[in-house]
Amino acid sequence: MALTFVISGPLRELAGNRSEVRIDRSASSLSDALSLLWSECPAFRDRVVTELGELRPHLNIFVDGESIRFSDGFATKVRDNSEIVILPALSGG
């Protein structure tokens, strides 16, 4: 019973240079899982979501390989041992 968050970019520095954050808890939805992540890594919150709780527009979150933009957003179901990947989207100029 664990969740694995795969992180990249500046989030790694904020997690002690880890590329993964493993949390030995269960969650039923991505929203619940992220609440656990914010507790473990408080600096992630403002960098991943806005003050309104919305995913920043140039980030993507994948739950077990599926983008939450094409599933149920923060209500996406999370299973035991799910892998949750937070990645910068393609953007810039």
Next chain:
Amino acid sequence: MPNTQHITPRHGDVLVLVGTMKGAFVFHSSERGEWQMGGPYFPGSAVYAIGYDGRAGRRRLWAGAHSMHWGALLHSSDDFGHNWTNPESATVKFPEGTGAALTQIWQVIPGRDFEPDVMYAGVEPAALFVSRDAGETWSLDENLWNHPQRERWVPGGGGLCLHTILPDPTEAKRIRIAVSTAGMYVTEDGGASWRPSNYGVRADFLPEKTPEFGQCVHKVAQSRTRPERMFLQNHWGLYRSDDRGEKWVDVANGVPSDFGFPISVHPEDPDTAWIVPLEADMFRCTPEGKLRVYRTRDAGASWSAMTNGLPQKDAYETVLRDALAVDSLAPAGVYFGTRSGKLFASNDEGESWTSLADGLPPIVAVKTAIVS
């Protein structure tokens, strides 16, 4: 990530702080002849807000860095950029209940000498944040945020941004701010109430040409030595006020265009100011392919082109609202940056110019300070 060059300025050095679309740079010089550059800081992030706080024994750089991916955060450095704070939580953020999320930090400035722990930040969506503990914590000015006219403010090309903050040099409770596109608002009670203050300023893009509010004010400058004297570069319109901004008169006398973004006033002489006119809102480039800074010595009665050392052929440049600054030395140094990444300096009030850098990312902010 690129290697960052580091600098070690000394007491009395001039700092030129440069914010770009892809990071920040800091130039310093002791005699304004040879310059050393530090940076890039926050590579990849847009730095619209950059400043220096030299009060109360501090030597603190400030930068509002906006990452397209990770959002906007305010950072500070007490060692000229060798190390920057990276706050766990955003210090400038909208409180719950406002229904707003921070898009960009447009301005970070220290308060006046008589309020040594006060800092001000202007952001998008248009709001004023104030810190009373030298930048540790910030709070939203709720009275401006809840102003009844806000619902009729509309974003300009740069978004709905609060881009200018002018704490009055002598009247402690008076602060003037400017928002694109809402115009100027002033408080005379330290932020308890705000009123529009745009009398005489045009809004050519509205049916009513001189509305109470809604102007697209691009930049405002206030004389430190005669605070009644202010200058304003509008979205069409070049103005002067002699009563702290209560009334504005047109001073577009002898300029190739009264469209432009930046305006700066001399640190001592309230009759001297600098602008960089652009051709038009539909073609925001220097007219005739000539990069010209215009200077007035007579409070706007006339303006002269300052061109010595600036390209005068095929130079279709753009200088944005915060990309022109003046230092506090005598003679005054003048500095500006272009969207094409060119940074110019004059150590003789604009009579002659030299290039400090020719290939920076697009420059959006230039500020100066003297190392305390």
